[in-house]
Amino acid sequence: MKLAEAQETMQKTVEATQRAFNTIRTGRANASLLDKVQVEYYGTPTSLKSLTNISTPDSSTILIQPYDKSSLNIIEKAISLSDVGLTTNNDGTVIRLNIPPLTSDRRKEFVKLAAKYAEEGRVAIRNIRREAIDAIRKQEKSAEISEDESRDQQDKLQKMTNKHTEKIDHLLAEKEKDITTV
Known part of the structure; x- marks a missing residue:
């Protein structure tokens, strides 16, 4: 796995985490709540x-x-069977979903859910890093690259990992703020 591939995969992981965050209710209507339906x-x-x-x-x-x-x-029927947790109002031409205000307990649950999604994203990024380091070490063992090049690539990979983990932390902080704002 090359550094460019690792970079791209980590970026996709950050985007997937953002999409997961979008499915969490914040007390305001948002069409992305229905993305998984x-x-x-x-x-x-x-x-x-x-x-x-x-x-x-x-x-x-x-x-x-x-x-x-x-x-x-x-x-x-699909909306009521999904995990959205909203009641449908069908008037024969359109379906309305009323978003009730969140209770403080429900907000805490959603913050925990957001933290869980963020941790899954961080774990995925660390797994990408591990696979890339393994590939770099194999190249070093087979004498395709020198020990110095190996260290340089591993340092770059660690910086890349830190950058993407910080992005996820930033997204989590924004989502927590959205959820806890009344």
Whole structure:
């Protein structure tokens, strides 16, 4: 694994962690809360985004307009079965999700969940670092690179790891602030 590959993979890990953070409710309506919802549409699991127009008319409501009105009931069922934890209001043409204000206990749970996602991201970055270091050491053993080059690459890799871990920590701090702000 080359340093450029490690850099790219670490960046993808940071982006995946950001997407995971986006699925956590903050008390305000956000269309990305529904990113993980899959609808069984004509026997095929399909993302909710591809079947509907999702908008947030105000800070406490998510409005879901299906392109195909006949799919309204299966969309409603998929949302209620998902782990979003919101009650659907179906008026025959659109589905409304009202976002209730978060209690302090619920906020604490979401902060813990965000911390869990951040730790998973940090672990993934450390695993990438470990794989890259193993590859560098193999190159050194097979005399493809010198011991000095090996140390230089390992130092660069460690700096890269620290930078990406700091990004995740920064994203976590922002998400915690979003969750705890009333």
